[in-house]
Amino acid sequence: MRELRSGPGRLLVVDDNKVNRLLLTRNLELQGHSVASAENGRVALELLRREAFDLLLLDMEMPEMDGFQVLEQLAGDRQLRDLPVIVTSSLEGVENVVRCIELGAEDYLSKPVNPGLLKARIGTSLEKKRLRDQQKELMRRFATPEVEQDLQTSGFSLGGKLVHAAVMFSDIRGFTSLAESQPPEETIELLNTYYELMFDAISGHGGIVTLMMGDGLMSVFGAPVPLVDHGESAVRAAQEMVELVDLFNVERTAAGKAPIRIGIGIASGEMVAGYTGTNKRATYTCIGDTVNLAARLETHTKVAQRVILIDEATRSSLSERIAVEPLGPVPLKGKAVAVEIFAVDPGQR
Amino acid sequence: MSAPAIDAATFNALKETTGAEFVLELVDTFLQEAPAMLEDLRGALAAKDADKFRRIAHTLKSNSNTFGALTLGAMARELELSSASKVSEGDAKPVDALAGEFSRVAAALTALRHA
Numbered sequence: 001m002r003e004l005r006s007g008p009g010r011l012l013v014v015d016d017n018k019v020n021r022l023l024l025t026r027n028l029e030l031q032g033h034s035v036a037s038a039e040n041g042r043v044a045l046e047l048l049r050r051e052a053f054d055l056l057l058l059d060m061e062m063p064e065m066d067g068f069q070v071l072e073q074l075a076g077d078r079q080l081r082d083l084p085v086i087v088t089s090s091l092e093g094v095e096n097v098v099r100c101i102e103l104g105a106e107d108y109l110s111k112p113v114n115p116g117l118l119k120a121r122i123g124t125s126l127e128k129k130r131l132r133d134q135q136k137e138l139m140r141r142f143a144t145p146e147v148e149q150d151l152q153t154s155g156f157s158l159g160g161k162l163v164h165a166a167v168m169f170s171d172i173r174g175f176t177s178l179a180e181s182q183p184p185e186e187t188i189e190l191l192n193t194y195y196e197l198m199f200d201a202i203s204g205h206g207g208i209v210t211l212m213m214g215d216g217l218m219s220v221f222g223a224p225v226p227l228v229d230h231g232e233s234a235v236r237a238a239q240e241m242v243e244l245v246d247l248f249n250v251e252r253t254a255a256g257k258a259p260i261r262i263g264i265g266i267a268s269g270e271m272v273a274g275y276t277g278t279n280k281r282a283t284y285t286c287i288g289d290t291v292n293l294a295a296r297l298e299t300h301t302k303v304a305q306r307v308i309l310i311d312e313a314t315r316s317s318l319s320e321r322i323a324v325e326p327l328g329p330v331p332l333k334g335k336a337v338a339v340e341i342f343a344v345d346p347g348q349r
Numbered sequence: 350m351s352a353p354a355i356d357a358a359t360f361n362a363l364k365e366t367t368g369a370e371f372v373l374e375l376v377d378t379f380l381q382e383a384p385a386m387l388e389d390l391r392g393a394l395a396a397k398d399a400d401k402f403r404r405i406a407h408t409l410k411s412n413s414n415t416f417g418a419l420t421l422g423a424m425a426r427e428l429e430l431s432s433a434s435k436v437s438e439g440d441a442k443p444v445d446a447l448a449g450e451f452s453r454v455a456a457a458l459t460a461l462r463h464a
Contacts, residue, residue, distance in 0.1 A: 016408070017382075017408045017412065018378050018382055019375060019378050019379050019382065019412045020408075020411060020412070022375055022378060023367065026375075027366070027367065030367065030368075061408070063404070090410060090414075112411065112415045
């Protein structure tokens with residue numbers, strides 16, 4: 001169990017009056033914090049945009065740029081909007097205090113500030129900030145930046161919406177036998193390197209990985225953030241994945257290890273995208289025929305002996321620079337009629 | 350005025366929590382800055398700048414209360430709250446009274462400083 005009390009933080013004190021600034025800074029330093037100060041809102045914002053702070057202690061009545069303006073600017077700044085702000089002021093009128101809180105201030109302390117109260121409020125604020133940072137860090141690790149952004153702007157709610165996007169499934173051919181033939185540590189190491197390479201290629205082309213299963217990856221191009229050319233982006237990502245695996249194989253061969261081969265299936269069209277699961281555990285995913293088709297195409301790469309297979313909708317969205325080879329209508333599991341499929345030349349970039 | 354210029358309990362608490370040496374520095378800062386604030390207050394009155402008048406009175410109020418200059422703080426607060434009418438009246442008397450109380454506070458703080 002970690003300790004709840006938050007450690008010292010890096011704080012910024014903003015007050016136009018030198019006596020107030022010195023006094024507050026002194027009190028905070030005595031409490032073990034590292035403190036910087038600014039004499040008005042403009043200087044404070046400059047500092048905030050240059051250095052990282054854990055907490056802002058803000059006076060309201062200031063020339064040049066007052067506290068209300070600072071709060072407004074912070075609320076509109078993606079980098080700074082989560083910075084906790086404690087207003088330290090002797091503003092007259094409860095409506096001014098209400099306005100501070102409405103503008104996003106976390107707390108209000110009237111001047112002269114009582115050191116004991118100051119300590120308690122700052123401890124709470126820093127602790128909250130730490131938890132928020134931890135949450136964001138977790139989000140960064142488990143969700144994609146796009147999903148994180150989507151969650152931050154529109155909030156979390158289970159349920160999906162119809163989107164136009166491209167879905168890609170990829171996996172390592174013969175991975176099970178490969179995994180059985182080497183020590184588990186080596187398999188984990190292989191997977192980590194492989195994931196890193198694949199993630200780079202996918203996110204580099206605007207895609208997000210929505211699912212990781214063993215050696216298999218599902219990724220989406222065009223959701224939650226729409227992409228104009230989602231089909232082509234997915235195909236270009238696939239080509240880069242193949243190229244990266246080729247480079248990786250040069251290394252593996254040199255180290256006396258067996259090369260790996262991958263298969264990729266891509267389909268484009270309408271699908272439902274959103275958060276599924278429960279309120280306790282949820283994931284961003286896409287569902288629909290297009291998704292099933294992409295999965296089938298990936299499986300079919302083994303039969304077709306091709307690295308990248310795409311559907312008609314994806315092909316028709318491609319520019320002429322990408323060479324594709326029609327493989328004709330192919331019966332796929334779960335499909336009543338045969339599906340036109342195309343192989344993308346992995347070398348054409 | 351019979352009330353002491355500086356409330357001893359407030360001043361001692363300040364000394365206790367922030368350190369005697371620091372309080373000296375803080376007193377010096379206040380004694381240096383306050384005369385200019387009083388000047389600015391007169392200037393704002395003459396220029397009929399109610400917002401500036403209110404802001405300066407506000408700062409004087411908060412500084413005064415910090416040192417336990419409770420009478421000065423209360424007078425500054427009165428000016429802050431009635432800034433609009435004070436400025437439209439343009440009467441310098443309340444500011445003179447404030448300056449007079451400040452002299453008393455400055456003398457008391459200087460005495461405490463050397464105590």
